[in-house]
Amino acid sequence: MEPVSETFTVDLRRLAVLRELRRRGSLARTAEALHLTPSAVSQQLAALSRELGVPLTEREGRGVRLTGQARVLLDHADLIAAQLERARADLAAYGEGGRGQVTIGCFSSGILGLLPGALSSLAERLPHLRVDVVEAEPPDLFTALDAGRLDIAVAVDFAATPPHTDRRHHRVDLLTDVLDLAVPAGHRLAGQPRVELRELATDPWIIGDARSCCGAVARSVCAAAGFTPDIRHAVNDWAALAALVEAGRGVALIPRLVRPLYAHRDLALLTTEGTPPSRNVFAAVRAGSEADPVLAAVREELLSAAASPAASGTRATPRT
Known part of the structure; x- marks a missing residue:
């Protein structure tokens, strides 16, 4: 391949495909998560590789694995995504807060025991905000969060959940x-x-x-x-x-x-x-978006709901 250009640009949509491949580990599972065909995923990765002038995948048996260059790129991709979210949050803070739309992804028992109180309080606090709820669990919950289809994820820690050290997300324990x-x-x-x-x-x-x-x-x-x-x-x-x-x-x-x-x-x-x-219940947003005033309000109401008697004997996480 040609040397990396000093003025190269990156298609962020293709970069998102590479990030999902790291998460899923195979072209087939990546394609399923992104609602694409395996061929389309391969084409996106090949185009990104040509764009950058470095190999990003290599054959491993019947599948593929990430190259060293891909891992280097992914370290930067996490920072790029977080910075874009900070820009989004700054723009939201500059304008009038409390308007627009927020989509929350949550596991079923969280929808029953946690969201009703949080959403009622949020409606009083930000009456012009539209809030949509989607029932989902990891790993699909975090695929949707990373792709921007969800704004905040409420989940339980277990094997399919991203670790605490995942730099793509800012998280807060609820209860x-x-x-x-x-x-x-x-x-x-x-x-x-x-x-x-x-x-x-x-x-x-x-x-x-x-x-x-x-x-x-x-x-x-x-x-x-x-x-x-x-x-x-x-x-x-x-x-x-x-x-x-x-x-x-x-x-x-x-x-x-x-x-x-x-x-x-x-x-x-x-x-x-x-x-x-x-089980530990937490809320997560894309890294960099935690300063968004609307998402901050949602997070605060989730914490309040988690601490209320309506949480049925759960133990709220102390606020810091």
Whole structure:
């Protein structure tokens, strides 16, 4: 290839494709995430490579891997994206705040237990702001955030979530959502003040899909207790899960964030020995956009909602 030009320019859309390839690891998964064909992804990467005059991918078996030049470029790409978001935030702050549109991506139980209070307060604070909500979980949640289809993401920490050190995002912890152990009312352990989670190792379990945050967290909690759960029912809907527990079909871990869905059910909620299992809930925006006055207002209302009694026994993250 030709040497890198001193005046080269970069197509930011192609750069976004390269960033997604780093996240997904394959052309096929990148294409699926970006709603493109694998051929279109390859063409975008090839065009970016010609634009810069350096190789960005190389063959590895039937797939591709990033070159050293690509990794160098991606370090700069994260900084470029963050700087553009800062420019967007500065422009928003210069004009009249509180107008326009914000789209929030959030996992299902967060929509139930966290967003209603936050959105009600936000509507009083910024009555001219349109807020749209999209149900989504990682990794698609953060693909949409990075692509600009979402402005703020509310998520749970688990394997599919970007790490705290990911420079593409500015994040703030909202709350610690405690998980209660739900068993049928007639269960042998019902009424016990505290139980060891491992005492239920031989029980049938009701757990969500492994790719979802609820399913992934439940599996990791059981693994930490020293057993692999006998999953009889794979259910992602919390109301349906509680109904199955009430019917005696198994035991489950249920977050306090969705307590309104099971408060009326005839089932027993048990506390586990030691530190109760929990999941960390946080909000994230694209790095550089945290100064946007509207996004700052959304973040503040999310923190207020997380600290309110309506969060059903969760533990709010202390503000700093």
